[in-house]
Amino acid sequence: MEMLETFAAHYNYFITIFLMISGLFIVIARGNLIKKLVGLSLFQTSVYLLYLTPAKILGGTAPIYDESYKLYSNPLPHVLMLTAIVVGVATLSLGLALVVRIKEAYGTVEEDEIFAKDPEAE
Amino acid sequence: MIGTPSAEAFVMAVLLTLLAAVTIAIARQRNMFGVVILASIYSFLMASLMIVLDAVDVAMTEASVGAGISTVILLTTLYLTGSMEYPQRRSVAIPLFVSIVVGAALVWGTIGLPAFGISDAPIHQHVAPTYIDFSRKHDMPPNIVTAVLADFRGFDTLGETTVVFTAGIGVLLLLQGGWRIGGSRRDEETEGDDEI
Amino acid sequence: MRLDLILRVGAKLILPFILLFALYVQFHGDYGPGGGFQAGVIAAGMVILYAIIFGVHAAKRIAPPIMVEMMVPMGVAIFTGAGIAGLLMGNNFLDYTGFAHDYLHAHEWGILIVELGVLVTVCGTMVAMFYAFVQRGRS
Structure with a gap:
């Protein structure tokens, strides 16, 4: 019973870790560069969750001040993650721009074929 | 909870x-x-x-x-x-193994974290109450996130804005530059730029 | 022959409201959820929607590429300018206390200027990136 309670109290963290290792798996296992970038952004999103989960207080409210509420969730992780999301899409675009250039130079976005065409990368 | x-x-x-x-x-x-x-x-x-x-x-x-x-x-x-x-040509066994080992280590570390949603976790004790009390005392904007973002931690936000700026410049350089490695076609818009 | 009449008319109906919503998010960010980052992305989304439906050339008439590219560094300059203005008034970098006669007004002004800088950079960067990808053409 105690194990079940621990599981319920940490369910958010477990799903966060699942998303994280899924992103890691996609980055390592898939050869398509765009899919790798999607995996990387999955990993990044799981980090948002990792920050936002501890910030929540059950029974609290969003950190917008009002006379009738006393308990607020922690605003600091929200600030950090808000900027991280916009920076995340900017860096994702930078990665995609590199993929477009790779496609133009090698004619493919599959990692194996790029290695085959580029003997120095072996 | x-x-x-x-x-x-x-x-x-x-x-x-x-x-x-x-x-x-x-x-x-x-x-x-x-x-x-x-x-x-x-x-x-x-x-x-x-x-x-x-x-x-x-x-x-x-x-x-x-x-x-x-x-x-x-x-x-x-x-x-x-x-x-394209269909996968290599085995997924090693990536799966690596992911599961990393995941197991993270789960093992997570068990020690405080339970979800309780108000006396260490994260809620130090910095955040200061922000909330300060903005209440000085009648700062009601949205505490905006106050922290633009005022208390303006330096952070300046850094993040600079990163967005840098990434934007990087994309423009990569995609609108006149040069092209090993390519034969050239953009109409960049006609006249020097070739590699 | 235009088969996408409904799309075009519908887009013309909602586009001004998207821009209005971006401005609402920007200036109401002190009181509700929102701020420069979200408003910048929503305004960029309006330009991108316009480009998707009416073509990139039409979009470049309402948001010329040179203006968009100027916006990318301009926002950072506004932000840094607010910081340096704090320095010149004898306070720390990004301390807005000297901007107005009392503490609350000074910080309201400071937050407004800083959020404007964020809006300009984010909106400019997103639209510039979109233009860069679109005009690359299939190779």
């Missing part, structure tokens, strides 16, 4: 399970168009989850950035690169 199952925790559990399901679908999907649309669904689910987690500002950003802009950018990239992923 334990023993008093609230509606919040239930909604959160449902959304988290859906997120995990969408993630599995993304890993298995071969058609890149499908992957991009699934990633968009993932972002909307994540935004809903952020609302339940009380992070309304972050949810708004995730809904507009994750499901809007990044989907558009990914789709334009697919237009430029083609949308099918």
